[in-house]
Amino acid sequence: MSAPERLSKRDAIRRENERIILAAAEKVFAEAGFGGATMQLIADMAGLPKANLHYYFATKEELYRRVVRQIFEIWLHAADSFDNAPGPVEGIGAYIEAKMDISRRHPFGSKVWASEVMHGAPVIQDYLETTLREWTEGRVAVIRRWIAAGRMAPVDPHHLLYMLWATTQHYADFGHQIETLNGGRALSDRQWKAATESVKSIVLTGIGAVPRPEDLSNWTS
Amino acid sequence: MSAPERLSKRDAIRRENERIILAAAEKVFAEAGFGGATMQLIADMAGLPKANLHYYFATKEELYRRVVRQIFEIWLHAADSFDNAPGPVEGIGAYIEAKMDISRRHPFGSKVWASEVMHGAPVIQDYLETTLREWTEGRVAVIRRWIAAGRMAPVDPHHLLYMLWATTQHYADFGHQIETLNGGRALSDRQWKAATESVKSIVLTGIGAVPRPEDLSNWTS
DNA sequence: GTCTATATTTCGATAGAC
């Protein structure tokens, strides 16, 4: 019985240290980029000697790869709201809410992902070509069904998805710019709510999934 | 006459070499990030010895600063379409077209800017707090007038601007992802046109500046 | 203005005691 117990304890230590290192790495990679990040900076942020990082993660690239995969999987789960929704108002509405929530709670991961894609996806190109492509085509099919059912206007599904990604992730990736234009203060709870509602309103109205607001419903050219 | 002539010739050489170096630097900074970029890579891309870069730009950071300022000024000029427009359809429509065109023609500059902002704007924070803030408040005022005149729905002007920036720049910053989802091929002329029209259509419809397309105008809940 | 050679620093990674 002692062997499994020792192994279990060692595993617990390993799991906890990996968690601490990954959190520190996510922040440093987001703030300095892969090239600008140093193992020393990550070690300091994690409160560990630099050599310990190499004990848990053989190379800087392996550590980086784990960070990128983390945010990617979080985003994939957010798409659950998309499926089984009766229509675009519920499906796309819930997806925007989920993505905005992730932008607020995981701004570092979002930035690491953006940086990785901007640099040509050197370490996650295979994910783009397999998992992301399949995910995208699946949602494109759902959007096409909604269009065919007359529940939204016949917009291009791919460009709609790009708009959803762009608008929601912008609040994480360009959060520093938004904060500066907000008088140097981070968005409050109320402002995050307003941002989410603004995105939902413009997109859902823009694709014809909800009616135009009353005060403009009698629009004339 | 010989002194001014020599000076002029020297200036011409300087200007041309700076142009070559800046173009090479923009590409390398975009593809590798500030930390990942090396003076050697930039020199190779420019076809010059590394020492010549330091002759024209004292430090790597000074060279980087010039690249960031370049794209920022291009974007500022694109906003001319915003002003003197009679309404949101013309103003915002032209702005989207101009920004999409920049995303296509200056993808490297867009990525360098995105990377700079994501890392907390270490070298252009003053621009954000002065020029960008003034530019933004000026356009917010224009949008408010359009809303007051009943030419568009009462959306939050700041969040609308963020949406315009996010959607248009996404085609440059995440161009690699879009290309991958497009079967590994860059967007064609036709596809860029479709992307621009898609963004314009959803946004202008979403803010109530154009009527809903005919086939959905008799929407019922 | 151009270019080769090099000084100096810093980083990723490892050795080896504990």
Added chain:
DNA sequence: GTCTATCGAAATATAGAC
């Protein structure tokens, strides 16, 4: 599993001949 000391590679920047 932890940590100090250090190696070797690579980077920025400069010196100095042409």
